[in-house]
Amino acid sequence: MKVTKFGGSSLADAKQLKKVLSIIQADPERRFIIVSAPGKRNKEDIKVTDLLIEYAEKFLASQDTSMIEATIIERYTEISEALNLSTALPEIRAYISNLKHTKHTTKPRVMDLFKSSGENCHAMLIAEFLSSQGSPAVYIHPKEAGILVEDMPGDALIKKEAYDTIRQLRHLDKIAVIPGFFGITDEGEICTFSRGGSDVTGSIIAAGVKASLYENFTDVDAIYAANPNLIPNCQAITELTFREMRELSYSGFSVLHDEALIPAFHANIPVVIKNTNNPEAPGTKISSTRSHSNQTVIGIAGDSGFTSIYLSKYLMNRELGFGFKILKVLKQFNLQYDHMPSGIDDITIILRKEQLTEELEAELIVKLQEELALDEIKVKHDISMIAIVGEGMRNSIGVASRATAALATHKINLEMINQGASEVSILFAIDENQEDEAVKALYQAFFN
Amino acid sequence: MKVTKFGGSSLADAKQLKKVLSIIQADPERRFIIVSAPGKRNKEDIKVTDLLIEYAEKFLASQDTSMIEATIIERYTEISEALNLSTALPEIRAYISNLKHTKHTTKPRVMDLFKSSGENCHAMLIAEFLSSQGSPAVYIHPKEAGILVEDMPGDALIKKEAYDTIRQLRHLDKIAVIPGFFGITDEGEICTFSRGGSDVTGSIIAAGVKASLYENFTDVDAIYAANPNLIPNCQAITELTFREMRELSYSGFSVLHDEALIPAFHANIPVVIKNTNNPEAPGTKISSTRSHSNQTVIGIAGDSGFTSIYLSKYLMNRELGFGFKILKVLKQFNLQYDHMPSGIDDITIILRKEQLTEELEAELIVKLQEELALDEIKVKHDISMIAIVGEGMRNSIGVASRATAALATHKINLEMINQGASEVSILFAIDENQEDEAVKALYQAFFN
Numbered sequence: 089m090k091v092t093k094f095g096g097s098s099l100a101d102a103k104q105l106k107k108v109l110s111i112i113q114a115d116p117e118r119r120f121i122i123v124s125a126p127g128k129r130n131k132e133d134i135k136v137t138d139l140l141i142e143y144a145e146k147f148l149a150s151q152d153t154s155m156i157e158a159t160i161i162e163r164y165t166e167i168s169e170a171l172n173l174s175t176a177l178p179e180i181r182a183y184i185s186n187l188k189h190t191k192h193t194t195k196p197r198v199m200d201l202f203k204s205s206g207e208n209c210h211a212m213l214i215a216e217f218l219s220s221q222g223s224p225a226v227y228i229h230p231k232e233a234g235i236l237v238e239d240m241p242g243d244a245l246i247k248k249e250a251y252d253t254i255r256q257l258r259h260l261d262k263i264a265v266i267p268g269f270f271g272i273t274d275e276g277e278i279c280t281f282s283r284g285g286s287d288v289t290g291s292i293i294a295a296g297v298k299a300s301l302y303e304n305f306t307d308v309d310a311i312y313a314a315n316p317n318l319i320p321n322c323q324a325i326t327e328l329t330f331r332e333m334r335e336l337s338y339s340g341f342s343v344l345h346d347e348a349l350i351p352a353f354h355a356n357i358p359v360v361i362k363n364t365n366n367p368e369a370p371g372t373k374i375s376s377t378r379s380h381s382n383q384t385v386i387g388i389a390g391d392s393g394f395t396s397i398y399l400s401k402y403l404m405n406r407e408l409g410f411g412f413k414i415l416k417v418l419k420q421f422n423l424q425y426d427h428m429p430s431g432i433d434d435i436t437i438i439l440r441k442e443q444l445t446e447e448l449e450a451e452l453i454v455k456l457q458e459e460l461a462l463d464e465i466k467v468k469h470d471i472s473m474i475a476i477v478g479e480g481m482r483n484s485i486g487v488a489s490r491a492t493a494a495l496a497t498h499k500i501n502l503e504m505i506n507q508g509a510s511e512v513s514i515l516f517a518i519d520e521n522q523e524d525e526a527v528k529a530l531y532q533a534f535f536n
Numbered sequence: 537m538k539v540t541k542f543g544g545s546s547l548a549d550a551k552q553l554k555k556v557l558s559i560i561q562a563d564p565e566r567r568f569i570i571v572s573a574p575g576k577r578n579k580e581d582i583k584v585t586d587l588l589i590e591y592a593e594k595f596l597a598s599q600d601t602s603m604i605e606a607t608i609i610e611r612y613t614e615i616s617e618a619l620n621l622s623t624a625l626p627e628i629r630a631y632i633s634n635l636k637h638t639k640h641t642t643k644p645r646v647m648d649l650f651k652s653s654g655e656n657c658h659a660m661l662i663a664e665f666l667s668s669q670g671s672p673a674v675y676i677h678p679k680e681a682g683i684l685v686e687d688m689p690g691d692a693l694i695k696k697e698a699y700d701t702i703r704q705l706r707h708l709d710k711i712a713v714i715p716g717f718f719g720i721t722d723e724g725e726i727c728t729f730s731r732g733g734s735d736v737t738g739s740i741i742a743a744g745v746k747a748s749l750y751e752n753f754t755d756v757d758a759i760y761a762a763n764p765n766l767i768p769n770c771q772a773i774t775e776l777t778f779r780e781m782r783e784l785s786y787s788g789f790s791v792l793h794d795e796a797l798i799p800a801f802h803a804n805i806p807v808v809i810k811n812t813n814n815p816e817a818p819g820t821k822i823s824s825t826r827s828h829s830n831q832t833v834i835g836i837a838g839d840s841g842f843t844s845i846y847l848s849k850y851l852m853n854r855e856l857g858f859g860f861k862i863l864k865v866l867k868q869f870n871l872q873y874d875h876m877p878s879g880i881d882d883i884t885i886i887l888r889k890e891q892l893t894e895e896l897e898a899e900l901i902v903k904l905q906e907e908l909a910l911d912e913i914k915v916k917h918d919i920s921m922i923a924i925v926g927e928g929m930r931n932s933i934g935v936a937s938r939a940t941a942a943l944a945t946h947k948i949n950l951e952m953i954n955q956g957a958s959e960v961s962i963l964f965a966i967d968e969n970q971e972d973e974a975v976k977a978l979y980q981a982f983f984n
Contacts, residue, residue: 334850335880346851353850402782402801403794408872412863424856429954430875431961432783432923475880486944488953493941496934505936505962506877507953513879514953 089258091120092303093268093290096127096135098364099210102170108214109221111305111367112263120257120297121225122268122290123214125206126163136163136206144202147188148195160184164209173220176212176227183209196241200270200280207267207286215265225263230271233257233264235292237271237279244271244279246292246351254296266293284348291348295355302352304344305364311336311344311372314388314531318524323535325386326370327378335477335513336387349374384480384487385534390527392520394426394471395441395449396503399456400434400464410460411435417455421448426473427515429506436504438517441469471503472523474516476530481512488514494533500526537706539568540751541716541738544575544583546812547658550618556662557669559753559815560711568705568745569673570716570738571662573654574611584611584654592650595636596643608632612657621668624660624675631657644689648718648728655715655734663713673711678719681705681712683740685719685727692719692727694740694799702744714741732796739796743803750800752792753812759784759792759820762836762979766972771983773834774818775826783925783961784837797822832928832935833982838975840968842874842919843889843897844951847904848882848912858908859883865903869896874921875963877954884952886965889917919951920971922964924978929960936962942981948974 094108112118125136143156161181168177183205192198211227218225234253237244250271257264268286270278281288287304294302310324311333328336330353337346344361352359358375404410411428414435418425427438444452449467457465481487488507491514495502504517518526540560546552560566573584591604609629616625631653640646659675666673682701685692698719705712716734718726729736735752742750758772759781776784778801785794792809800807806823852858859876862883866873875886892900897915905913929935936955939962943950952965966974 330850331848331881350851400779402778403798405874409863409867411873411876412860412867415857415860415863419857419860425859426853427878428859429877431954431963433779434960485947485949486940488950489937489940489944492934492937496937499933501933502936502955505953505955506879507950512882515879 089119089297089299090115090117090301090303091122091290091294091297091299092118093122093286093305094124094364095286095304095306096124096137097307098127098305099124099214100127100129100133102167104364105167105171105214105217107364107367108305109218109223111364112218113221113223114367117300118303119260119263120293120299121214121218121263121265122286122293123207123211123265124268124286125210126167136160136210137203139163140202140206141199143187144199147202148198153188157184157188164213168213171217171220173213173216176209176216179212180209197277200241200278204267204270204278204280207269211265211267215263218263218265223263224261225265226260228257228264228266230267230289231276233266233293234296235271235289237273239273239275239277239279241279243282246271246288250292251296254293255298257293258297282347284345287345287348288351291351291357291359294357294359295351298355299357302357302359303362304359305362305367306344307363307365308361309363309366309369309371311361311387313386313535314527315390318527319531322531325372328372328374328386329378329479330374330376331512332378332386332477332479333374335475336389378479383478384484385476385478386480387477388474388527388530388534389477390472390474390523392470392472392523393441394438394473394517395444396468396471396517397437397439397452397456398434398464398466398468399437399460399462400431401460401462402433404433404435405430413459414456417452417459421452421455423452427504427506429504438471438473438504468503470520471517472520472526474518474523474526474530475513476516476534477513479512481514490533491516491530494529495526498522498525498529500529537567537745537747538563538565538749538751539570539738539742539745539747540566541570541734541753542572542812543734543752543754544572544585545755546575546753547572547662548575548577548581550615552812553615553619553662553665555812555815556753557666557671559812560666561669561671562815565748566751567708567711568741568747569662569666569711569713570734570741571655571659571713572716572734573658574615584608584658585651587611588650588654589647591635592647595650596646601636605632605636612661616661619665619668621661621664624657624664627660628657645725648689648726652715652718652726652728655717659713659715666711666713671711672709673713674708676705676712676714678715678737679724681714681741682744683719683737685721687721687723687725687727689727691730694719694736698740699744702741703746705741706745730795732793735792735796736799739799739805739807742805742807743799746803747805750805750807751810752807753810753815754792755811755813756809757811757814757817757819759809759835761834761983762975763838766975767979770979773820776820776822776834777826777927778822778824779960780826780834780925780927781822783923784835826927831926832932833924833926834928835925836922836975836978836982837925838920838922838971840918840920840971841889842886842921842965843892844916844919844965845885845887845900845904846882846912846914846916847885847908847910848879849908849910850881852881852883853878861907862904865900865907869900869903871900875952875954877952886919886921886952916951918968919965920968920974922966922971922974922978923961924964924982925961927960929962938981939964939978942977943974946970946973946977948977
């Protein structure tokens with residue numbers, strides 16, 4: 089059995105829902121359907137989730153909510169009518185209207201309750217739609233499904249014991265339609281997942297029911313070897329390992345949020361990314377190992393927004409606990425570093441710029457100087473990280489050589505090279521304004 | 537004024553002392569002579585310091601010391617007679633004989649007292665020799681010179697306030713001959729320096745008297761761009777910065793111990809390495825900046841004896857304080873790491889093998905696994921670190937590319953590449969049995 093998740097754009101209107109129907113009916117193994125809230129129908133459109141956030145904000149500000157309620161209900165009404173449905177709509181209407189009568193008053197709780205109703209209502213509608221089209225389906229609320237989470241509004245974490253309950257869903261004789269994006273606390277409260285939204289729910293259900301495959305339908309044909317906006321006719325990736333996917337999404341690949349894959353990864357369930365608008369395309373499969381191991385490098389990713397802090401001190405290397413002291417300071421400042429490459433007597437801290445305000449940076453410099461008695465400290469902004477990714481690099485000589493040659497030919501200066509023992513990736517730090525050129529040069533070197 | 541230090545082989549016998557005399561007399565700026573104990577006269581010979589260690593061990597074991605005493609005294613007698621000296625010898629004889637009447641009984645104290653007397657006695661002899669040859673010289677004991685150290689036998693550390701006393705030596709009207717290798721505690725006890733021995737004394741005196749140059753005479757013409765035993769006709773390095781010297785000596789260059797240079801480095805005193813047996817050769821100059829900046833890479837060094845521990849965990853990168861936890865474990869085990877390159881979700885700890893026994897390694901693995909809940913942990917032994925060093929790399933594109941191409945051509949697999957923001961060096965971790973080949977390949981790439 090397969091768990092099949094559809095993103096917001098795949099469920100935006102009646103036309104899209106018909107595509108979803110035929111995808112579900114094309115494979116009887118598709119027994120668990122995870123749904124998002126209706127997404128944008130066109131570029132100017134507003135997602136239902138964003139409408140619900142507006143509704144929540146108006147409610148919290150004790151403003152009139154009648155207009156925004158009507159707008160939300162109208163989205164469902166339109167879909168319901170276009171598909172000749174009737175049962176779910178009254179329930180949806182009541183659910184949306186009743187939100188404002190909640191007993192909750194704190195913002196996080198109110199937000200989670202309102203936000204999650206986009207998925208919840210759509211699941212009711214889609215279950216009715218499937219049943220009406222000869223595919224008996226049942227709407228299952230996360231409470232009933234057993235998606236039990238820790239009580240952290242906006243940042244829910246699945247509880248280990250949840251998987252045993254979810255496993256019982258295997259015995260359903262109908263298609264289960266489950267709203268994505270949220271779970272239920274021990275006290276029965278709604279808590280949303282922080283990142284990856286409905287993708288997390290799909291991953292949890294797939295792990296729970298021990299699915300043979302977790303299908304993730306979105307609006308792209310595949311994950312590409314590099315940013316397709318940058319590289320015309322960029323190669324699609326047919327197979328990826330979880331680790332490769334993770335390394336790519338670290339540096340700018342945003343098709344699927346990597347945290348969403350953890351449950352699937354731990355349960356060793358393969359994941360496939362497919363396109364609702366082109367279901368015939370093979371998509372990209374993500375699993376623990378891949379068969380196409382003849383290809384050394386599978387992708388090139390770039391991400392900007394890094395800052396480097398260079399620290400040097402004669403004989404630093406001999407000082408026991410030097411790195412420890414640095415990390416202690418970073419911890420005090422609540423900063424997360426990404427890399428810390430070291431020379432003999434120097435260490436460079438590479439971290440995401442967004443964590444540092446100008447004041448915080450100045451304080452940090454003073455503190456580091458104070459604690460470590462450095463000979464030199466230098467900050468550099470506007471750095472991009474480029475990752476060359478591929479499990480095949482492990483046993484291949486010359487990848488670093490090809491990559492550095494390509495970058496040197498294009499006069500790209502390397503602030504940092506970082507290749508650890510894993511050899512699943514090589515990372516380069518470069519100047520932000522050379523990022524696009526670097527990605528192009530590396531794509532040329534490995535894919536043309 | 538210059539501080540001039542001579543190593544043990546430069547002072548091994550009368551013939552060598554005559555070379556030293558002409559070196560000193562060739563330049564009136566050579567006012568501070570730092571001496572080692574007499575070294576080996578030929579390959580089979582025994583250094584006086586080693587004889588003194590034997591003497592100390594016999595004394596500690598309450599064994600008869602008459603034979604070893606005689607052997608030691610004989611070394612000085614031989615030199616004294618060959619140079620027609622008479623004053624110092626009776627003092628030396630008494631000094632050596634009296635060692636066994638020390639009140640000290642603990643091994644570290646006894647060792648330091650005995651070991652240091654090789655330098656001490658030789659300084660007396662050499663002061664007499666210089667004076668007898670028309671270069672008025674005076675023997676100055678470290679107590680008198682003001683080399684005040686913390687009380688750590690075998691691991692003495694100079695006290696900051698010592699430099700003010702040492703500065704007074706500038707006013708001497710004779711050449712000062714100072715024994716290297718040891719200082720004096722507040723209680724008047726002898727404490728030896730741990731590493732670099734007499735080189736440390738020379739560096740301290742140079743910093744104290746604010747010398748224009750610290751000359752270090754040894755038995756090689758220069759520091760070479762790579763191991764000359766490996767590379768026939770290897771290029772000599774004429775100028776080096778302190779940082780380059782440090783990076784080279786990290787990975788196997790052992791002409792001068794890098795810790796010995798700290799006082800000179802901090803006082804910004806240039807250092808020159810010269811050959812007593814070929815004083816005309818220009819030697820290698822080490823200072824804060826170098827003029828020959830047209831050369832990008834100045835040296836290639838390799839050192840074996842490293843172990844790598846590879847840790848991986850899906851989404852490790854998102855866990856705040858992950859690196860901190862690792863360093864905490866290393867600290868608990870009292871281990872010092874050299875590098876810790878990181879991928880997205882993996883970190884490799886590179887450390888010197890000698891720190892780990894088999895049991896300790898097994899315990900460490902268990903502890904890391906326990907603390908970090910890793911997906912994978914892998915240990916690799918017999919790793920060499922190769923460093924390509926040069927300040928010029930900072931502004932030069934393509935060094936990494938040339939280096940990795942050379943290594944790839946020779947089928948050398950890279951366990952790790954590490955280039956930080958400093959760009960004074962690029963480090964490669966490779967298999968130990970490919971070290972020589974790697975150094976040769978890189979020498980070819982950058983020097984031929």
